[in-house]
Amino acid sequence: MSAEAPTSGFVPPVYPYARLDALKQRAAEAPGGIVDLSIGTPNDPVPDVVVEALAKAGPDSAGYPRAIGAPALREAAAGWMERSFGVSLDPVQVVSVIGTKELVASLPHLLRLRDPSRDTVLYPAVSYPTYAMGAQLGGCRAVPVPLGEDWHLDLSAVPEDDARRAVLLWVNEPGNPTGSQSAAGPLGEAVAWARSRGVVVASDECYVEFNWDEAGTFVPGATALQAGVDGVLAVHSLSKRSNMAGYRCGFLAGDGDLVAYLASVRTHAGMMVPGPIQAAATAAWNDDEHVALQRARYAERRAYARSRLGEAGLVDAGGPSSFYLWARSADSAEDGWAVTARLAGTGTLVAAGDLYGDGGAGHVRIALVEPLDRLELAFDRIAVDDHPDLSTARGTGVPPTKAAGAAKGATEQ
Numbered sequence: 001m002s003a004e005a006p007t008s009g010f011v012p013p014v015y016p017y018a019r020l021d022a023l024k025q026r027a028a029e030a031p032g033g034i035v036d037l038s039i040g041t042p043n044d045p046v047p048d049v050v051v052e053a054l055a056k057a058g059p060d061s062a063g064y065p066r067a068i069g070a071p072a073l074r075e076a077a078a079g080w081m082e083r084s085f086g087v088s089l090d091p092v093q094v095v096s097v098i099g100t101k102e103l104v105a106s107l108p109h110l111l112r113l114r115d116p117s118r119d120t121v122l123y124p125a126v127s128y129p130t131y132a133m134g135a136q137l138g139g140c141r142a143v144p145v146p147l148g149e150d151w152h153l154d155l156s157a158v159p160e161d162d163a164r165r166a167v168l169l170w171v172n173e174p175g176n177p178t179g180s181q182s183a184a185g186p187l188g189e190a191v192a193w194a195r196s197r198g199v200v201v202a203s204d205e206c207y208v209e210f211n212w213d214e215a216g217t218f219v220p221g222a223t224a225l226q227a228g229v230d231g232v233l234a235v236h237s238l239s240k241r242s243n244m245a246g247y248r249c250g251f252l253a254g255d256g257d258l259v260a261y262l263a264s265v266r267t268h269a270g271m272m273v274p275g276p277i278q279a280a281a282t283a284a285w286n287d288d289e290h291v292a293l294q295r296a297r298y299a300e301r302r303a304y305a306r307s308r309l310g311e312a313g314l315v316d317a318g319g320p321s322s323f324y325l326w327a328r329s330a331d332s333a334e335d336g337w338a339v340t341a342r343l344a345g346t347g348t349l350v351a352a353g354d355l356y357g358d359g360g361a362g363h364v365r366i367a368l369v370e371p372l373d374r375l376e377l378a379f380d381r382i383a384v385d386d387h388p389d390l391s392t393a394r395g396t397g398v399p400p401t402k403a404a405g406a407a408k409g410a411t412e413q
Protein backbone atom coordinates (compact mmCIF):
# COMPACT_ATOMS: atom_id res chain seq x y z
CA MET A 1 0.00 0.00 0.00
CA SER A 2 1.28 3.46 -0.84
CA ALA A 3 2.15 5.70 2.12
CA GLU A 4 1.10 8.73 0.10
CA ALA A 5 -1.95 10.66 1.22
CA PRO A 6 -5.09 9.45 -0.55
CA THR A 7 -6.47 11.83 -3.14
CA SER A 8 -10.08 11.12 -2.36
CA GLY A 9 -12.07 10.34 0.75
CA PHE A 10 -12.46 12.23 3.98
CA VAL A 11 -9.73 14.72 4.83
CA PRO A 12 -10.09 16.25 8.30
CA PRO A 13 -10.19 20.04 8.35
CA VAL A 14 -7.89 22.06 10.60
CA TYR A 15 -9.04 21.50 14.19
CA PRO A 16 -11.13 24.57 15.11
CA TYR A 17 -9.00 25.68 18.05
CA ALA A 18 -5.79 25.19 16.05
CA ARG A 19 -6.95 28.20 14.03
CA LEU A 20 -6.19 30.26 17.14
CA ASP A 21 -2.57 29.10 17.43
CA ALA A 22 -0.92 32.20 15.95
CA LEU A 23 -2.99 34.52 18.12
CA LYS A 24 -2.30 32.33 21.14
CA GLN A 25 1.40 32.88 20.53
CA ARG A 26 0.80 36.62 20.28
CA ALA A 27 -1.17 36.65 23.55
CA ALA A 28 1.53 34.65 25.31
CA GLU A 29 4.03 37.42 24.58
CA ALA A 30 2.03 40.06 26.50
CA PRO A 31 3.47 41.32 29.79
CA GLY A 32 1.75 39.31 32.52
CA GLY A 33 1.30 36.34 30.20
CA ILE A 34 -1.70 34.92 28.45
CA VAL A 35 -5.17 34.86 29.99
CA ASP A 36 -6.65 32.03 27.99
CA LEU A 37 -10.42 32.33 27.75
CA SER A 38 -10.65 30.49 24.45
CA ILE A 39 -11.33 26.90 25.49
CA GLY A 40 -14.11 25.80 27.83
CA THR A 41 -11.77 23.67 29.88
CA PRO A 42 -12.16 23.79 33.65
CA ASN A 43 -9.24 25.24 35.62
CA ASP A 44 -10.82 24.92 39.06
CA PRO A 45 -9.99 21.99 41.34
CA VAL A 46 -11.42 18.51 40.99
CA PRO A 47 -13.76 18.08 43.99
CA ASP A 48 -12.32 16.31 47.06
CA VAL A 49 -15.11 13.76 47.01
CA VAL A 50 -13.96 12.70 43.53
CA VAL A 51 -10.26 12.63 44.35
CA GLU A 52 -10.99 10.47 47.41
CA ALA A 53 -13.14 8.04 45.42
CA LEU A 54 -10.46 7.71 42.78
CA ALA A 55 -7.79 7.09 45.42
CA LYS A 56 -9.99 4.47 47.06
CA ALA A 57 -10.63 2.69 43.76
CA GLY A 58 -6.84 2.67 43.45
CA PRO A 59 -4.56 1.31 40.79
CA ASP A 60 -5.52 -2.31 41.46
CA SER A 61 -8.05 -2.49 38.67
CA ALA A 62 -7.11 -5.56 36.71
CA GLY A 63 -10.44 -6.57 35.21
CA TYR A 64 -12.23 -5.07 32.24
CA PRO A 65 -14.86 -2.49 33.19
CA ARG A 66 -18.35 -2.71 31.73
CA ALA A 67 -18.91 -0.58 28.65
CA ILE A 68 -22.41 0.25 29.84
CA GLY A 69 -21.02 1.38 33.21
CA ALA A 70 -20.96 -0.27 36.62
CA PRO A 71 -24.37 -0.67 38.33
CA ALA A 72 -23.37 1.90 40.98
CA LEU A 73 -22.50 4.47 38.30
CA ARG A 74 -25.74 3.97 36.39
CA GLU A 75 -27.70 4.23 39.63
CA ALA A 76 -25.85 7.40 40.62
CA ALA A 77 -26.57 8.97 37.23
CA ALA A 78 -30.25 7.98 37.40
CA GLY A 79 -30.42 9.33 40.97
CA TRP A 80 -29.00 12.67 39.82
CA MET A 81 -31.57 12.85 36.98
CA GLU A 82 -34.33 12.26 39.50
CA ARG A 83 -32.99 14.88 41.96
CA SER A 84 -32.33 17.45 39.26
CA PHE A 85 -35.32 17.06 36.98
CA GLY A 86 -37.83 14.77 38.68
CA VAL A 87 -37.34 12.27 35.84
CA SER A 88 -37.41 8.65 36.96
CA LEU A 89 -35.20 6.31 34.97
CA ASP A 90 -34.37 2.67 35.38
CA PRO A 91 -30.56 2.41 35.52
CA VAL A 92 -30.74 0.21 32.39
CA GLN A 93 -31.81 3.37 30.57
CA VAL A 94 -28.37 4.87 31.36
CA VAL A 95 -25.08 4.09 29.60
CA SER A 96 -21.69 5.58 30.42
CA VAL A 97 -19.65 7.33 27.71
CA ILE A 98 -15.94 8.19 27.54
CA GLY A 99 -16.61 11.91 27.78
CA THR A 100 -19.48 13.13 25.65
CA LYS A 101 -17.36 14.31 22.74
CA GLU A 102 -16.83 10.74 21.60
CA LEU A 103 -20.59 10.18 21.73
CA VAL A 104 -21.32 13.38 19.82
CA ALA A 105 -18.80 12.33 17.19
CA SER A 106 -20.08 8.74 16.91
CA LEU A 107 -23.83 8.94 17.44
CA PRO A 108 -24.79 9.75 13.83
CA HIS A 109 -22.84 6.73 12.62
CA LEU A 110 -24.53 4.43 15.15
CA LEU A 111 -28.04 5.77 14.50
CA ARG A 112 -27.50 5.42 10.79
CA LEU A 113 -26.46 1.80 11.27
CA ARG A 114 -29.77 1.34 13.04
CA ASP A 115 -31.80 3.15 10.39
CA PRO A 116 -29.99 3.35 7.03
CA SER A 117 -33.08 4.90 5.42
CA ARG A 118 -32.18 8.29 6.94
CA ASP A 119 -28.98 10.21 6.24
CA THR A 120 -29.23 13.70 7.73
CA VAL A 121 -28.17 15.24 11.04
CA LEU A 122 -29.80 18.49 12.13
CA TYR A 123 -27.89 20.64 14.62
CA PRO A 124 -27.89 24.25 15.86
CA ALA A 125 -26.36 26.55 13.24
CA VAL A 126 -24.12 28.18 15.86
CA SER A 127 -22.87 25.38 18.08
CA TYR A 128 -20.21 23.00 19.35
CA PRO A 129 -18.35 22.02 16.16
CA THR A 130 -18.42 18.28 16.87
CA TYR A 131 -22.13 18.04 15.96
CA ALA A 132 -21.30 18.77 12.33
CA MET A 133 -18.11 16.70 12.46
CA GLY A 134 -20.00 13.69 13.86
CA ALA A 135 -22.42 13.90 10.95
CA GLN A 136 -19.53 13.91 8.49
CA LEU A 137 -17.78 11.02 10.24
CA GLY A 138 -21.03 9.08 10.10
CA GLY A 139 -21.39 9.64 6.37
CA CYS A 140 -24.43 11.86 6.96
CA ARG A 141 -25.45 15.23 5.61
CA ALA A 142 -24.87 17.92 8.25
CA VAL A 143 -27.73 20.42 8.04
CA PRO A 144 -27.59 23.43 10.37
CA VAL A 145 -30.85 24.64 11.91
CA PRO A 146 -31.04 28.45 12.20
CA LEU A 147 -31.32 29.92 15.68
CA GLY A 148 -34.23 32.18 16.42
CA GLU A 149 -35.34 34.11 19.44
CA ASP A 150 -33.07 33.86 22.50
CA TRP A 151 -30.77 31.56 20.55
CA HIS A 152 -33.25 28.65 20.57
CA LEU A 153 -33.68 26.45 17.48
CA ASP A 154 -35.99 27.78 14.80
CA LEU A 155 -37.35 24.46 13.60
CA SER A 156 -39.91 26.15 11.39
CA ALA A 157 -36.98 26.92 9.07
CA VAL A 158 -36.15 23.25 8.44
CA PRO A 159 -37.29 22.15 4.98
CA GLU A 160 -39.63 19.14 5.20
CA ASP A 161 -37.32 17.14 2.95
CA ASP A 162 -34.44 17.58 5.42
CA ALA A 163 -36.78 16.67 8.28
CA ARG A 164 -37.90 13.53 6.47
CA ARG A 165 -34.31 12.48 5.91
CA ALA A 166 -33.15 13.34 9.44
CA VAL A 167 -31.88 10.52 11.61
CA LEU A 168 -30.98 12.87 14.47
CA LEU A 169 -31.67 16.34 15.83
CA TRP A 170 -29.15 17.84 18.26
CA VAL A 171 -30.36 20.31 20.85
CA ASN A 172 -27.98 22.06 23.26
CA GLU A 173 -29.41 24.17 26.07
CA PRO A 174 -27.80 25.91 27.90
CA GLY A 175 -26.01 26.51 24.66
CA ASN A 176 -22.37 26.60 23.77
CA PRO A 177 -21.35 29.19 22.58
CA THR A 178 -24.52 31.27 22.77
CA GLY A 179 -25.37 30.95 26.48
CA SER A 180 -29.03 30.23 25.67
CA GLN A 181 -31.07 29.37 28.74
CA SER A 182 -32.39 25.86 29.31
CA ALA A 183 -36.16 25.74 29.74
CA ALA A 184 -38.80 23.05 29.42
CA GLY A 185 -40.73 25.04 26.76
CA PRO A 186 -38.20 25.11 23.89
CA LEU A 187 -36.96 21.61 24.70
CA GLY A 188 -40.50 20.25 24.70
CA GLU A 189 -41.19 21.94 21.37
CA ALA A 190 -38.07 20.41 19.84
CA VAL A 191 -39.07 16.95 21.09
CA ALA A 192 -42.63 17.32 19.76
CA TRP A 193 -41.35 18.52 16.38
CA ALA A 194 -38.89 15.62 16.06
CA ARG A 195 -41.20 12.94 17.44
CA SER A 196 -43.91 13.75 14.95
CA ARG A 197 -41.34 13.26 12.17
CA GLY A 198 -39.69 10.11 13.51
CA VAL A 199 -36.42 11.92 14.23
CA VAL A 200 -34.34 10.95 17.27
CA VAL A 201 -33.56 13.89 19.56
CA ALA A 202 -30.21 14.00 21.36
CA SER A 203 -30.26 16.75 23.94
CA ASP A 204 -26.75 17.76 25.01
CA GLU A 205 -27.31 19.11 28.50
CA CYS A 206 -23.73 19.33 29.77
CA TYR A 207 -24.11 22.96 30.96
CA VAL A 208 -27.42 22.46 32.74
CA GLU A 209 -25.96 23.10 36.20
CA PHE A 210 -25.03 26.61 35.04
CA ASN A 211 -28.44 27.90 34.07
CA TRP A 212 -29.19 31.50 34.97
CA ASP A 213 -31.89 33.97 34.01
CA GLU A 214 -31.28 37.49 32.72
CA ALA A 215 -31.00 38.77 36.29
CA GLY A 216 -28.23 36.26 37.03
CA THR A 217 -30.42 34.12 39.30
CA PHE A 218 -29.90 30.38 39.09
CA VAL A 219 -32.90 28.63 37.56
CA PRO A 220 -33.00 24.82 37.62
CA GLY A 221 -32.58 23.76 34.01
CA ALA A 222 -34.67 21.31 32.07
CA THR A 223 -34.03 17.99 30.37
CA ALA A 224 -35.61 16.93 27.11
CA LEU A 225 -36.64 13.74 28.93
CA GLN A 226 -39.29 15.76 30.76
CA ALA A 227 -41.17 15.62 27.45
CA GLY A 228 -41.12 11.81 27.71
CA VAL A 229 -38.39 9.34 26.81
CA ASP A 230 -39.78 8.12 23.47
CA GLY A 231 -37.19 8.83 20.79
CA VAL A 232 -35.17 11.03 23.15
CA LEU A 233 -31.65 10.77 24.53
CA ALA A 234 -30.27 13.15 27.15
CA VAL A 235 -26.48 13.53 27.13
CA HIS A 236 -24.60 14.56 30.28
CA SER A 237 -20.97 15.13 31.17
CA LEU A 238 -18.88 15.50 34.31
CA SER A 239 -16.36 17.67 32.49
CA LYS A 240 -18.09 20.96 33.23
CA ARG A 241 -20.31 20.04 36.18
CA SER A 242 -17.51 18.58 38.29
CA ASN A 243 -14.30 19.92 36.68
CA MET A 244 -13.51 16.41 35.44
CA ALA A 245 -12.70 17.01 31.77
CA GLY A 246 -9.46 15.09 32.26
CA TYR A 247 -11.31 12.04 33.59
CA ARG A 248 -13.41 11.54 30.44
CA CYS A 249 -16.78 10.46 31.75
CA GLY A 250 -20.39 11.18 30.92
CA PHE A 251 -23.57 9.29 30.18
CA LEU A 252 -26.49 9.05 27.82
CA ALA A 253 -29.97 8.23 29.05
CA GLY A 254 -33.50 7.95 27.80
CA ASP A 255 -35.48 5.83 25.34
CA GLY A 256 -35.06 2.19 26.43
CA ASP A 257 -34.80 0.74 22.90
CA LEU A 258 -32.33 3.33 21.70
CA VAL A 259 -30.22 3.01 24.83
CA ALA A 260 -30.19 -0.79 24.54
CA TYR A 261 -29.11 -0.56 20.90
CA LEU A 262 -26.34 1.92 21.63
CA ALA A 263 -25.24 -0.07 24.69
CA SER A 264 -24.95 -3.18 22.58
CA VAL A 265 -22.96 -1.61 19.75
CA ARG A 266 -20.73 0.27 22.18
CA THR A 267 -20.03 -2.95 24.06
CA HIS A 268 -19.05 -4.68 20.82
CA ALA A 269 -16.77 -1.75 20.03
CA GLY A 270 -15.18 -1.72 23.51
CA MET A 271 -16.17 1.84 24.41
CA MET A 272 -15.27 1.50 28.09
CA VAL A 273 -14.75 4.12 30.77
CA PRO A 274 -11.82 2.86 32.92
CA GLY A 275 -12.92 1.26 36.21
CA PRO A 276 -11.31 3.74 38.67
CA ILE A 277 -12.81 6.63 36.68
CA GLN A 278 -16.23 5.01 36.95
CA ALA A 279 -15.79 4.94 40.74
CA ALA A 280 -14.81 8.62 40.77
CA ALA A 281 -17.74 9.48 38.48
CA THR A 282 -20.15 7.64 40.77
CA ALA A 283 -19.03 9.82 43.69
CA ALA A 284 -19.42 12.94 41.54
CA TRP A 285 -23.01 12.20 40.47
CA ASN A 286 -23.92 11.41 44.08
CA ASP A 287 -22.74 14.80 45.31
CA ASP A 288 -24.27 18.21 44.60
CA GLU A 289 -22.37 20.32 47.12
CA HIS A 290 -19.30 20.79 44.95
CA VAL A 291 -21.53 21.85 42.05
CA ALA A 292 -23.05 24.67 44.09
CA LEU A 293 -19.54 25.92 44.82
CA GLN A 294 -18.56 25.83 41.16
CA ARG A 295 -21.80 27.50 40.12
CA ALA A 296 -21.07 30.38 42.50
CA ARG A 297 -17.60 30.79 40.96
CA TYR A 298 -18.99 31.04 37.43
CA ALA A 299 -21.82 33.35 38.49
CA GLU A 300 -19.34 35.74 40.08
CA ARG A 301 -17.07 35.71 37.01
CA ARG A 302 -20.01 36.15 34.66
CA ALA A 303 -21.27 39.21 36.54
CA TYR A 304 -17.77 40.67 36.72
CA ALA A 305 -16.93 40.11 33.05
CA ARG A 306 -20.28 41.48 31.90
CA SER A 307 -19.74 44.59 33.98
CA ARG A 308 -16.47 45.27 32.12
CA LEU A 309 -17.41 44.30 28.57
CA GLY A 310 -18.15 47.91 27.61
CA GLU A 311 -14.61 48.98 28.54
CA ALA A 312 -13.36 46.33 26.13
CA GLY A 313 -15.49 47.76 23.33
CA LEU A 314 -17.78 44.71 23.50
CA VAL A 315 -21.48 44.07 23.90
CA ASP A 316 -23.04 40.99 25.50
CA ALA A 317 -25.09 39.55 22.64
CA GLY A 318 -25.82 36.08 24.01
CA GLY A 319 -28.10 34.38 26.49
CA PRO A 320 -27.66 34.39 30.28
CA SER A 321 -26.51 30.81 30.88
CA SER A 322 -23.45 28.53 30.64
CA PHE A 323 -20.02 29.85 31.55
CA TYR A 324 -19.52 31.56 28.20
CA LEU A 325 -20.14 35.14 27.20
CA TRP A 326 -21.20 35.44 23.58
CA ALA A 327 -20.15 38.96 22.70
CA ARG A 328 -19.75 41.18 19.67
CA SER A 329 -17.91 44.41 19.07
CA ALA A 330 -19.62 47.73 19.76
CA ASP A 331 -18.10 48.70 16.41
CA SER A 332 -20.11 46.93 13.72
CA ALA A 333 -17.11 47.07 11.37
CA GLU A 334 -15.08 44.85 13.71
CA ASP A 335 -15.85 41.15 13.17
CA GLY A 336 -15.09 38.22 15.47
CA TRP A 337 -11.58 37.60 14.15
CA ALA A 338 -10.72 41.30 14.42
CA VAL A 339 -11.87 41.33 18.05
CA THR A 340 -9.93 38.13 18.73
CA ALA A 341 -6.78 39.68 17.24
CA ARG A 342 -7.26 42.93 19.16
CA LEU A 343 -7.68 41.10 22.46
CA ALA A 344 -4.78 38.74 21.75
CA GLY A 345 -2.59 41.83 21.34
CA THR A 346 -3.34 42.65 24.98
CA GLY A 347 -2.67 39.10 26.22
CA THR A 348 -6.20 37.69 26.28
CA LEU A 349 -7.23 34.85 24.03
CA VAL A 350 -10.91 34.35 23.19
CA ALA A 351 -12.51 32.21 20.49
CA ALA A 352 -13.60 33.80 17.21
CA GLY A 353 -17.28 33.12 16.71
CA ASP A 354 -17.01 31.44 13.34
CA LEU A 355 -15.36 28.43 15.00
CA TYR A 356 -18.99 27.59 15.89
CA GLY A 357 -20.46 28.09 12.46
CA ASP A 358 -20.55 30.81 9.82
CA GLY A 359 -23.45 32.47 11.64
CA GLY A 360 -21.12 33.19 14.55
CA ALA A 361 -18.69 35.27 12.49
CA GLY A 362 -19.68 38.58 14.08
CA HIS A 363 -19.09 37.32 17.62
CA VAL A 364 -16.48 36.04 20.02
CA ARG A 365 -16.89 33.49 22.79
CA ILE A 366 -15.33 34.29 26.14
CA ALA A 367 -14.94 31.23 28.39
CA LEU A 368 -14.98 32.26 32.04
CA VAL A 369 -12.62 29.51 33.10
CA GLU A 370 -9.96 31.67 34.75
CA PRO A 371 -10.16 32.96 38.33
CA LEU A 372 -11.32 36.48 39.08
CA ASP A 373 -7.83 37.96 39.49
CA ARG A 374 -6.89 36.75 35.98
CA LEU A 375 -10.11 38.18 34.54
CA GLU A 376 -9.30 41.45 36.26
CA LEU A 377 -5.85 41.46 34.67
CA ALA A 378 -7.41 40.66 31.29
CA PHE A 379 -9.92 43.49 31.40
CA ASP A 380 -7.41 45.97 32.82
CA ARG A 381 -5.19 45.24 29.84
CA ILE A 382 -7.99 45.26 27.30
CA ALA A 383 -9.73 48.43 28.44
CA VAL A 384 -9.91 50.38 25.21
CA ASP A 385 -9.64 53.80 26.86
CA ASP A 386 -6.29 52.87 28.37
CA HIS A 387 -4.97 51.53 25.09
CA PRO A 388 -5.94 53.96 22.31
CA ASP A 389 -3.14 52.46 20.20
CA LEU A 390 -5.09 49.18 20.10
CA SER A 391 -7.28 50.49 17.34
CA THR A 392 -4.30 49.97 15.04
CA ALA A 393 -4.54 46.26 15.75
CA ARG A 394 -8.02 46.15 14.23
CA GLY A 395 -8.38 44.44 10.96
CA THR A 396 -5.35 42.21 11.55
CA GLY A 397 -7.48 39.25 12.48
CA VAL A 398 -7.38 37.46 9.18
CA PRO A 399 -8.83 34.04 9.94
CA PRO A 400 -6.33 31.23 9.59
CA THR A 401 -7.36 28.95 6.81
CA LYS A 402 -10.16 26.45 7.22
CA ALA A 403 -8.57 24.39 4.49
CA ALA A 404 -7.94 20.72 4.93
CA GLY A 405 -4.79 19.55 6.64
CA ALA A 406 -3.56 17.99 9.84
CA ALA A 407 -3.99 20.04 13.01
CA LYS A 408 -0.67 20.62 14.76
CA GLY A 409 -0.42 21.25 18.49
CA ALA A 410 -4.13 21.85 18.81
CA THR A 411 -5.56 22.39 22.23
CA GLU A 412 -8.64 20.22 22.41
CA GLN A 413 -12.09 20.63 23.77
Ligand SMILES: Cc1ncc(COP(=O)(O)O)c(C=O)c1O
Binding pocket: 040, 098, 099, 100, 101, 102, 104, 128, 172, 176, 204, 206, 236, 237, 238, 239, 245, 249, 250, 413
Ligand atom coordinates in the same frame (compact mmCIF):
# COMPACT_ATOMS: atom_id res chain seq x y z
C1 LIG B 1 -21.86 21.50 23.98
C2 LIG B 1 -20.78 20.54 24.34
N1 LIG B 1 -21.05 19.23 24.26
C3 LIG B 1 -20.11 18.32 24.56
C4 LIG B 1 -18.86 18.70 24.96
C5 LIG B 1 -17.84 17.62 25.24
O1 LIG B 1 -17.54 17.50 26.58
P1 LIG B 1 -16.85 16.21 27.15
O2 LIG B 1 -16.37 15.38 26.02
O3 LIG B 1 -15.71 16.70 27.96
O4 LIG B 1 -17.88 15.50 27.96
C6 LIG B 1 -18.53 20.05 25.06
C7 LIG B 1 -17.19 20.46 25.45
O5 LIG B 1 -16.83 21.59 25.44
C8 LIG B 1 -19.53 21.00 24.75
O6 LIG B 1 -19.31 22.30 24.83
